[in-house]
Amino acid sequence: MPSIIYSKWFNWIAIGSFFLGGLWTLLTQEPYWLAIPFILVLAYPLFQFVVTKTEQLYWLLLIVLPLSTEYNFTPSLGLDLPDEPLLIILSITVFAGILYQPAQYKFIFASPIIRWIIALVIWMLISLCYAPNQWLALKFILAKSWYILPLVLLTALIHQQSSNFKKTALYLCVPMLIVVIQTLIRHAFYGFDFVAIKKTMGPFFRNHVNYSAMLVCLIPIGLLIHHFTHPLRTKKLIKIGLAIAFFGLFFAYSRGAWLALLVGMIAYWSIKKNILGKTILIGMITIFIAFVALINNNRFMRLAPEHDQTIFHENFSEHLNATIGLKDISNAERIHRWVAGVRMVAEKPWTGFGANSFYNNYQPYTAAPFKTWVSNNPEHSTVHNYFLLIAIEQGIPALLLFTGFFIYLLLLSQQLYHQFQNNYYRAISLGLGIMLLMIASLNFTSDLIETDKIGGLFWLAAGILISLKHHQQIEKEALAG
Structure with a gap:
């Protein structure tokens, strides 16, 4: 499947996050806001992998669907593993695909x-x-x-x-x-x-x-x-x-x-x-x-x-x-x-x-x-x-x-x-x-x-x-x- 996002989009997002993170740190005196741009930079390779391997992840989802198990992290929070995290990742990819290449979903x-x-x-x-x-x-x-x-x-x-x-x-x-x-x-x-x-x-x-x-x-x-x-x-x-x-x-x-x-x-x-x-x-x-x-x-x-x-x-x-x-x-x-x-x-x-x-x-x-x-x-x-x-x-x-x-x-x-x-x-x-x-x-x-x-x-x-x-x-x- 084609990639659904250009890297230049990410560059603009990263530049904007550096600027906003620094500005918000000055206003709130809370230095952890500066960590957000670095998190984005580290997350980008993973995101790039997901958007270029969407179909492979889809097939993996089907394979693990009968094999997944329920796991409760807390009494009120539970997920089916590993299929539900895959569903969430693929949902983000599909949403981005609709925004960037809506014609293929016409x-x-x-x-x-x-x-x-x-x-x-x-x-x-x-x-x-x-x-x-x-x-x-x-x-x-x-x-x-x-x-x-x-x-x-x-x-x-x-x-x-x-x-x-x-x-x-x-x-x-x-x-x-x-x-x-x-x-x-x-x-x-x-x-x-x-x-x-x-x-x-x-x-x-x-x-x-x-x-x-x-x-x-x-x-x-x-x-x-x-x-x-x-x-x-x-x-x-x-x-x-x-x-x-x-x-x-x-x-x-x-x-x-x-x-x-x-x-x-x-x-x-x-x-x-x-x-x-x-x-x-x-x-x-x-x-x-x-x-x-x-x-x-x-x-x-x-x-x-x-x-x-x-x-x-x-x-x-x-x-x-x-x-x-x-x-x-x-x-x-x-x-x-x-x-x-x-x-x-x-x-x-x-x-x-x-x-x-x-x-x-x-x-x-x-x-x-x-x-x-x-x-x-x-x-x-x-x-x-x-x-x-x-x-x-x-x-x-x-x-x-x-x-x-x-x-x-x-x-x-x-x-x-x-x-x-x-x-x-x-x-x-x-x-x-x-x-x-x-x-x-x-x-x-x-x-x-x-x-x-x-x-x-x-x-x-x-x-x-x-x-x-x-x-x-x-x-x-x-x-x-």
Whole structure:
């Protein structure tokens, strides 16, 4: 990629900083201001390296995405390492690139996807004005920005080159396969025990939900790699990798991921038949009817668990039976928080309680009959439904905007699949549509868009769809010419 800044710009900045640093030192009698120009001089070689190696850093980001770990520097400050620092560095580079060479981003800013994202960010800023804790809400917006800039804008820019789609698939799937292999080996020493799965995926994943979610979302990408691989020996190796992935998914013991796999199959059939819009509409109507039926005459109170019987089951078959009987502690606790969440939305429907505010506000809205053994929430986790979380923290307008954006991405993937003449791009569009509907399914019982793993895949998919639309436009013009 071309360099995005001339060294003469830096020379002027350095001269200006020397002048201002010296002047401010004279005025304040604080000599440390003189250190700023020297810091800039020392930082310049590093910055020059970043702006000339932007694409290499991007590929490094994709490689470490499945391998990153959460690290808390303080109780209130945590980062995903090493991917989040890379996201921040790349965000600065992209921002500088937009300022210095805006023409290369022209096709990206012309995309409706960017208009949706701008609308989402504008509403975040509006809700920030009404947030009780504006610092928490501002941190949320900043974190969102350093996901969107590299994973949407830079992704769209880099994938103008068709071979980069294959690189993206490999750089995501190979590291994830390594994580799965080490998890299965460690899990085997525990006899693939249900409880032991929590001990085997560290330090790469916090829990089996996050692990299985990323694994199931990358399976369609693995199948694409298999589809486009022609040497027979390599194809056999990929089949072995896919078999390991399915073994890993089974022994992750995650009901949400298994359901997402089924949803992925439905997505495949729906996109092929060009009826994804109808499938989504049926799903939304079903959810709406179920919601209305539950709140009518307080029918939801019938779902209240028996506190002493709602426990964690160490045997997986007992765990599944408890799930069917609504006595499983994880789902019972989800219902406990969903009840609180719906009440919170009713309290502040327009601007919400502010980003990152659910944990600090939800307890007064809970219903006593739904309390479980883990309702004290020692992990400080949220409502376990991303769509509900958006409504709670940013209001119903944010929920409508995000849902509309998600549906647009899904329908765009279907549209591209049926409009492309090129089978390579058709297959990528299909794979993205499957992955996105899986992500939607997972986020009905979790808040995974806010994690680096699934959130990274979601924004990455948005960026790839921008580039695919650009390729489709080029193909269309070539056919017309």
